[in-house]
Structure formats: structure tokens, C-alpha cells
Amino acid sequence: MSLKDVVFGHVNIAHDDDRRTLFSIFNGKEFHGFHAATLKWFEFKKDAVVAKHYHEYDEIFCVVSGEDIFELVDVDSMEKETYFLKRGDILLVAKRVAHRCHVKKDSIVIAANEKPYISAKQNDILFDKFD
Numbered sequence: 001m002s003l004k005d006v007v008f009g010h011v012n013i014a015h016d017d018d019r020r021t022l023f024s025i026f027n028g029k030e031f032h033g034f035h036a037a038t039l040k041w042f043e044f045k046k047d048a049v050v051a052k053h054y055h056e057y058d059e060i061f062c063v064v065s066g067e068d069i070f071e072l073v074d075v076d077s078m079e080k081e082t083y084f085l086k087r088g089d090i091l092l093v094a095k096r097v098a099h100r101c102h103v104k105k106d107s108i109v110i111a112a113n114e115k116p117y118i119s120a121k122q123n124d125i126l127f128d129k130f131d
Helices: none
Strands: 007-010 012-016 021-024 038-043 048-054 059-065 067-074 080-086 089-093 097-103 108-113
Touching: 059 067, 059 080, 067 089, 080 089
Parallel strands: none
Antiparallel strands: 007 089, 012 021, 038 108, 048 097, 059 089, 059 108, 067 080, 067 097
């Protein structure tokens, strides 16, 4: 996998009426066959730099609130790309693409993995070559 396999998109409205708006974060067909094994919810308590790792599986992020910067590096080619995400944006990070995230206080981000999350030690492969 490489940076060309990264997909950027925006949440779609699946249904809207006078009671509610239902947003579709992803559907297997919409995001290149991505199927989640784990769904995580992050609430950031302060401005921070998080992640600095990659996985051997795809991961998807959706910003529920706030604005965050995602730096990506293809660990094989060292190609780099930066994404500025805001409310409703979705980013599918391909396997073997490292990610470092600059998050703002009070941001809320949903993440889904293709593999079950066990622990940072077991799931994350540390990466320090962003600069």
C-alpha cells in the first residue's frame, strides 16, 4: 500500500427529516471495501500531537468536531502528504502509511480499524521519520 491508496472524503447525509439528520460515515462500497473490526471514539482534552505510528491494516478517521492536521508518510517510499480535516471529513489511511495527528483541544474523532484493537504495543508500529 502507499499514499495513492489514501482516500479523503466527507460524511454523507443518509437521511434527513424534521426529527434528525443521519450521517453515513462509511459504507464498505463507498470506502474501497473497508470493513471495521474496531470502532474508537477520541475526545481530546488539550492541543496535542498524537499517533506517530503505522499499521499493517487500513484505518479510517472521521472528525466529529474540531479541526485537526494529519501528516502521512508512506513508510516504503517516504512520500509525504498532509491533510487538514474539519467536521465531517473522513480520511482512510492505508496500511504501511504512518500518521501523526495534530489535534486541538475539544476535538472529537472517530476511528475504525480493520483489525481488533488490543493495545498500542500490539497494534502500533512506531515511526519517527516525519521531519
